[in-house]
Amino acid sequence: MDTLSHLSGEPDGSSDSVPQRSAWDIFLLPWRKLSAGAARWRLFFVACLLLICGTTAFIGIVPTWVFGHDNFFLLDNGWRVFCGQRPHLDFYSPWGPLTFLIVALGLLISNASPNAIGYGSAIVGLLIGLWAYRLGRNRLEAAPRILLGLYLALLVTAPYPLGTSPLLSTHAMVYNRYGFALVGLVLLECLQRSQGREENADERWGGISTGVAMALVLFLKASYFSVCVPIVGASLVYRGLNRRRLGGLAAGFGVVALMLLAYLRFDVLRIGQDLWMAAVARSKSLSRLKLMVDLSAQAPFLAVVIALSLYGTAVKKEARRWWEEQQLLIWGLLIFIADAALVYSNMQVFGMPLLGVFGIVVASRMIAERRRMGGAEAGTEKQRYIFVLLLCGFLSLPQFCLDLVGLGYGAFEKAHPSAEMSRVRFSVPRLRPMILYDGPSGKHSNWGVYTARINEGIALLKQYCEPGDRVLNLDMVNPFPYAMGWQPARGGMAATAYNYLFTDELRPSDDAYFGDTTVVLVPKEPALEPRYYDGYYRIYHPALLRRYRLAAESESWRLYKLK
Numbered sequence: 001m002d003t004l005s006h007l008s009g010e011p012d013g014s015s016d017s018v019p020q021r022s023a024w025d026i027f028l029l030p031w032r033k034l035s036a037g038a039a040r041w042r043l044f045f046v047a048c049l050l051l052i053c054g055t056t057a058f059i060g061i062v063p064t065w066v067f068g069h070d071n072f073f074l075l076d077n078g079w080r081v082f083c084g085q086r087p088h089l090d091f092y093s094p095w096g097p098l099t100f101l102i103v104a105l106g107l108l109i110s111n112a113s114p115n116a117i118g119y120g121s122a123i124v125g126l127l128i129g130l131w132a133y134r135l136g137r138n139r140l141e142a143a144p145r146i147l148l149g150l151y152l153a154l155l156v157t158a159p160y161p162l163g164t165s166p167l168l169s170t171h172a173m174v175y176n177r178y179g180f181a182l183v184g185l186v187l188l189e190c191l192q193r194s195q196g197r198e199e200n201a202d203e204r205w206g207g208i209s210t211g212v213a214m215a216l217v218l219f220l221k222a223s224y225f226s227v228c229v230p231i232v233g234a235s236l237v238y239r240g241l242n243r244r245r246l247g248g249l250a251a252g253f254g255v256v257a258l259m260l261l262a263y264l265r266f267d268v269l270r271i272g273q274d275l276w277m278a279a280v281a282r283s284k285s286l287s288r289l290k291l292m293v294d295l296s297a298q299a300p301f302l303a304v305v306i307a308l309s310l311y312g313t314a315v316k317k318e319a320r321r322w323w324e325e326q327q328l329l330i331w332g333l334l335i336f337i338a339d340a341a342l343v344y345s346n347m348q349v350f351g352m353p354l355l356g357v358f359g360i361v362v363a364s365r366m367i368a369e370r371r372r373m374g375g376a377e378a379g380t381e382k383q384r385y386i387f388v389l390l391l392c393g394f395l396s397l398p399q400f401c402l403d404l405v406g407l408g409y410g411a412f413e414k415a416h417p418s419a420e421m422s423r424v425r426f427s428v429p430r431l432r433p434m435i436l437y438d439g440p441s442g443k444h445s446n447w448g449v450y451t452a453r454i455n456e457g458i459a460l461l462k463q464y465c466e467p468g469d470r471v472l473n474l475d476m477v478n479p480f481p482y483a484m485g486w487q488p489a490r491g492g493m494a495a496t497a498y499n500y501l502f503t504d505e506l507r508p509s510d511d512a513y514f515g516d517t518t519v520v521l522v523p524k525e526p527a528l529e530p531r532y533y534d535g536y537y538r539i540y541h542p543a544l545l546r547r548y549r550l551a552a553e554s555e556s557w558r559l560y561k562l563k
Contacts, residue, residue, distance in 0.1 A: 038142070045146045049129040052153050055411050056122040060115025062159040062169045063413040063422070065439040068446035069527045070172035072479035074117050077494050078103025079482035082112070085490060086263065088270045091515075092508045093494035094278030094501050096219035097263065099175040100494075112485070114434045117171045121157050128181045129153035135185060135209055138202055139192040141371075144364035148188065151360065151400050152181045155353055158403035159410040163343065163350035166406030168439075169413055176346050179224035180353040182213045183338075186228050187354055190235035191331065191361050207245035211252025219260045222275050223345050227338040234334055238327060277506040282345065284499040294344050298336070301352045304391050305332035312362055312388050332358060351399065359395030362388070424448030427455040431483050445476075445527040453556045454479055457521055460559055464552045465519050472517040474540065476528045480521065491515015497528065498535035510543035520548055520560040 064071060080091065081104040087093035093100075102124060106116030129149045136145035156177050160166050189210045194202030210232060217224035232249070239245075264271060309329030332355075339352040366388050370381070421437040431454075438447045461471060461480060470489035471480045476496050481488040491514055495501060502508070514520075522544070526533045548560035 041142060041146065045133060045149060048146075048150055049126065049133075049153055052129070052150065052157055052407065053122040053126040055407055056118050056125055056157040056159075058118075059159060059407075059410045059414045060110070060113070060118035061434050062118065062171060062410045063417050063435040063437060064170045064446065065168045065437050066164075066170050066446060067161070067172035068170070068436040068450055069477050069479075070170065071114065071117065071434060071436075072477040072482070073495050074099070074103050074171060074174065075107075075114060075482045076478050076488070078107055078116060078120075079112075080488045082107045083488055085488060086265070087494065088264055088274050089267055090490045091492050091494060092274055092277070092502075092512065094274060094281075095175060095221055095494060097260065098216060098220040099178065102178075112430065112482075114431060117174070118159070121159075121171075121174060121177075124178060124181075125153045125157040128156050128185070131185060131209070132188065135188055135206070138194040139188065140361070140364040141367045144360050144367065147396070147400075148184075148357065148360045151356060151396065151403075152184050154400060154403035154407060155184070156181045158406035160406040161348075162346075162353065163348040166402045167409055169406070169410045173346070173348075175221055176342075176348070179217055179221050180342070182217045182220070183224050183228055183231075183354060184357040185213045186210050187231055187335065187357050188361065190231050191358070192364075193239060203242050204244040204248040207242075207248025207250075208252035209248075211249040211254070212256050214249075215253045215256035215260070218257065222279075223342060227342060230334060231338065234331065277502055280506050281499055281501050281503050284503065285347070286344065290347075291344055294349075295340060297350050298340055298343070298352060301339075301355055301395065302336055304394050305329075305336050305355070308332055308362060308388065308391050311384050311391070312366070328362070352395070353399055356396040356399045359392035363392035363396070366392070422448070424451045424455075426451055426483075428458055428483055430485065444525060450527065453523070453525070454483070456554055456556050457523075458483060460521070460552060460554050460557055461519070464559055464561075469519045470517050471519045471521060472514065474520060474522045474537065474544070475526045476532070489515050489517040491517060496536050497532040498539075500532055502536075504535070504539065507539065510540065513540060514543065514547060518562045520544060522558040522560065524556050524558070 061071065077087070077093070077100040081087070081097065081100045085091060087095070087097045087100060102120040103116055105123065106118070106120035107113075109119050110116045129152060132152045133145060133149035136148055139145075140148065158166065158177070159171055159174075160168050161170060161172050162176055162180070189206045194206060214225060214228045214232070217228060261268070306329070309326065309332055312328045335354050335358045336352070339354045342348075342354075343351065366385055370385055417435055418437065421439065422435045423438075426432055426434055436446050436448070436451050444450060457473075457480060461469075461484065465471070467484075467486055470487060471484075472478060472489050472492050473480060478488075478492065480486070491508075491512060493501070493508065493513070507513075526537075528536070544560060547563060549563050550558060551561040552559040
């Protein structure tokens with residue numbers, strides 16, 4: 001029986017009719033019979049999910065080993081939104097508003113504490129976990145359904161950059177984690193048709209789920225939306241044009257997209273200009289060498305995908321057209337390409353989270369197939385079955401375990417912060433929960449050196465400026481309005497990096513960049529690397545001198561005031 005032609009529903013509690021069970025069958029029996037105690041296992045899932053999200057909330061702002069400036073990227077833009085500004089309209093942003101809205105919600109809950117970042121991730125992790133668990137009903141066997149919900153929740157909440165060591169705690173690039181989790185929900189619904197009693201109703205709700213997730217990633221980071229389109233297209237080819245599903249997809253996408261567009265005042269032109277600017281700039285930072293390095297690093301995953309296509313279906317197959325018989329290979333290659341494209345465009349080093357979702361879905365199909373087999377047939381297929389489950393585990397379990405370790409290590413660091421590695425702390429009360437360790441990252445964007453420079457800038461602003469001033473920092477991020485609780489300036493950018501987020505030709509104008517800023521801080525040693533900073537400084541420095549006068553100077557900063 002072809003696993004791809006029989007999509008699984010909830011397990012019915014029946015066991016294999018094998019006279020003498022092997023140790024392998026005894027091990028698998030509880031996993032096949034999870035529905036026998038459905039309420040108990042639902043409670044188990046909810047307890048694990050609450051533990052993950054509660055730990056994330058406990059961590060709040062994680063003691064940071066790398067990319068400490070990214071904390072201020074999130075807090076500055078979350079503070080802008082909290083104060084009523086809107087991305088694209090009030091400041092240039094290559095990212096949609098979703099991440100900043102999540103941080104703004106965390107700021108509201110935490111009374112504007114830096115712990116807002118963790119609180120926002122905890123809320124998203126809880127929603128994604130419950131969403132995946134509900135979507136998996138009638139689509140996945142019970143154990144894979146639990147595993148997928150926890151896998152995506154951990155994917156959202158683990159506080160370290162994807163593709164690096166889980167011991168390098170940071171909230172940097174957390175939006176990539178949100179994006180992969182939302183695409184994972186799209187992938188689940190597209191790969192696995194519902195087989196419940198209410199199949200048609202589930203088709204409608206499945207379409208709504210996919211539409212909502214696609215709208216969210218479009219307003220999170222457009223590259224994630226771009227990989228959703230071929231995934232949904234492939235599902236339409238293999239599953240046909242179900243009107244209920246298509247209607248649900250259109251409704252879910254339309255409602256959420258309209259809500260977010262209304263928040264952005266339907267200024268589609270401004271949104272499109274920002275996204276196009278970011279796309280052109282990002283293309284300048286990509287190279288063939290990096291593409292080759294990334295593909296070489298992901299080669300083991302490609303080998304597993306090919307092996308799954310060879311062994312993931314039963315020996316006895318129904319006569320079908322080639323493209324139907326090769327569904328597993330086509331889906332695996334499509335997901336591999338989607339993962340690789342996101343890793344490449346994210347400037348990420350390693351990791352294939354979407355293939356983890358694919359592995360869990362294939363494992364669920366294998367469990368369902370074996371449950372339906374007769375005793376004799378199940379015995380002959382056992383070796384293939386074990387091998388395929390091991391391949392699925394290779395795709396899913398490393399990411400799951402790394403995220404679990406990363407979350408646990410973040411909680412340990414929060415409970416036992418190292419005084420030796422954080423001798424310099426932030427001076428203002430609002431920033432005191434934040435710790436930047438002296439670690440492996442560059443001192444200009446982490447370390448006590450960076451902390452001391454922020455403290456020095458705050459002291460300079462307190463001495464020469466008033467709370468009514470609107471401050472801009474001529475660097476990658478602007479920590480000062482949030483740190484001091486001052487109203488942020490309209491204008492500027494969510495983050496700056498020359499030939500990465502903007503170019504000479506495509507950039508905010510001088511008026512758009514400086515906006516209503518009254519005070520500009522210029523660092524003598526910026527957090528940005530020279531290749532990203534020098535062009536940025538060259539572009540905006542002449543306009544700075546025309547509009548502002550040098551009012552004060554310290555060891556690390558020059559302070560300019562509006563003429």
